[in-house]
Amino acid sequence: MTDDAFRTGPVDKIASSTAHCDIKSPVTLSSYVVAQHGYVVAVRALAEKDQYDEVECSDGAFRHIRKGDVLVGTLGGRQALKGYSGRVPRHIGPGDTLHVLNLGGLIGECTAAHPNLGPALPVEVLGAVMVERDGQWTHARIQEDALEMVHRLNSSVPLVAVSGTAMDTGKTEAACRVVEGLAEKGLRVGAAKLTGASLMRDVRRMREHGASAVATFTDAGIACTVEDAITPIAKGVIHHLNATETLDVIVAEMGDGFVGYYGVDDLMTDMELQSFIEAHVVAATDLAGAWAAEQTFHERYHTGITALTGPVTDNDVGRRYITQRLGVTALNALQQSTALVDKVVEALPGSAFPEATRSDTAAPSSGEELAVAET
Template sequence: MPLSILASNGRHRRPVDLIASSTGRCPLTNPVAVAPYLVAEEGYCVVVRALEDKQGYNQLEAADGTFHTVRKDMVFVGTLGERQALKGYSGRIPRRIAPGDVLHLLNMGGIIGLCTSDHPDLGPALRVEVLGAALVELDDTRAHARIQDYALEPAFTLSHSAPLVMVSGTAMNTGKTHAAAHIVRGLTERGWRVAAAKLTGASLRRDVRMMQESGAVACATFNDAGVVASTNKDMAPFAKGIIAHLNEAVPDVIVLELGDGFIGYYGVDDLLLDKELQRFTRAHVVAATDLAGAWAADHLFRDRYRAPITAIVGPVTDNAVGKQYIQNALGIPAHNALQDTGALVETVARAVAGASLSTVPYALAGVAL
């Protein structure tokens, strides 16, 4: 039996309107078995009721990837977790949680916690009433639903891998996902087997689903590794577990998006510093909003990560002004992922296939560039 606590007296089944995507691989069914005893720790699934209607930031991603507007009295299953978003809500898990407590919906993936900082563009976080703990029913047993119990195994070392393409950024909402998806699509159209993942961020499957729809033969996210949000964690074992899992599909290359920015609380900096991951990384694509961000990224990669930037993308490349500065002053290729997709894919493909592949068991030598 996993660490989950068996349900106490008073458990019952309750129909819900939606099971949020943050519940990950938990085999929840509707109606959901509910118990009154809750464990106030990350990863435990909770049944809640929306206490109000909200204008803006009122969408919730279901486990099947569809988005729904949260209405007052809507009952859904979310997952306890924290969030520390620069352009969103921040919140934490209270020390104790009981039915009737009021918490908040912290993101569109269904992370539930106590909001500690609103955002002026989004208004106050939507309030929810805790109804109870969601239970998983397997055979004749019931246990508290916890995403860690159904997660990919972490890996503390990575002995081999297909070449990695890291897509990082100066902050959230800089175009990382679109760049990663276009790279996946472009390499797939060249005949490569491409796997993809999102390694850091707050639970939301939309981004990795975009990569899957772009042609990735295998996809995963940190949520599959049992992480609700990658804040304040050593993410390397989870990242390596995901990469090991993706390598089972025998890809030619793995495209990895690092959610949030390299300066922040989500663990991006630690992954970029990891020597084992550096060993298999063949390309770094960096998304930036402005020239100051591009300049800072150039210095950070040269001085701290000791790795060249393969290409800069994002809003800073929306017109010739940014591109000219990046290419002339920084000496880095600048490609807009939407306008210059072919050039971006070409740059990444050459970085991957042009590197020595003697350390990995995957042959790209016959792939035409």
């Protein structure tokens, strides 16, 4: 450590996007920054905001970013319809100005702001965060010791996919209600976040609602799923959950919408992955989105929607239209969580239920065995 390019200093906040690297304050910095997704950098806040002004820290707490705060974050791009979009510049050095692109601490050059959020918070690059590995100093990056990609997913417990027409349609709330309801029925539930921009809040919420094991694309070394081929990454996350703990079912949330840049459509059109999905819960904001979802699932994904939820189901008008005109079950995750869980249970095979709860599954009807649970 005699090279004058290295220096050590304290930091105020360590973003959750870097949690896989186990960074502690003080940090060791290098003036040489690798300008690639996933590399960890230290930056200083050049301003202070009164909205979109927090960062999720590695301990899970959200903290306000003050002007002058030194933040450790992860280089990454983003293509958000209702947030900031940005990219990683080709060259980055100390003194350069970048921006905080999301609550998980993604750092990049903002290329498109959002009128409801104001300008992205500008930060000054201080240097690359270094970590000691095998007696040598190397650049910290979230790809180190990350979950491996899987190109062939040979087996899995049943999956419940939670997708939506866009950001902020209630996907996480629906996923949490489904996780909670399945856990209350005695199932051992895993939870995954397969697409999106790095943020641990969603899987932490699913763990709080009863998931016994959780994993996200960030665990696979991905800061945001707009940058890489997402299918082998998602399969790696699912494989990891299956191998880590004995589970009965996995609830997999897909961030953003199935129309967009985050790779949801790639997962929905992968036949191998779809072969393990037994239920599709889809969140929509309005009736146009609900109609588009039904059309997309029928014509492109060649599968049905188990239940439509989200703001479009906030009152009876939306639920009645979806049921009568689209022929799809409409259930609000907040108001009708029990019915939503029951609908998911109907779609699960009987083998998903542990022996202790098999007696609660429905009896055969009309000569055919039904894999449903009576509640």
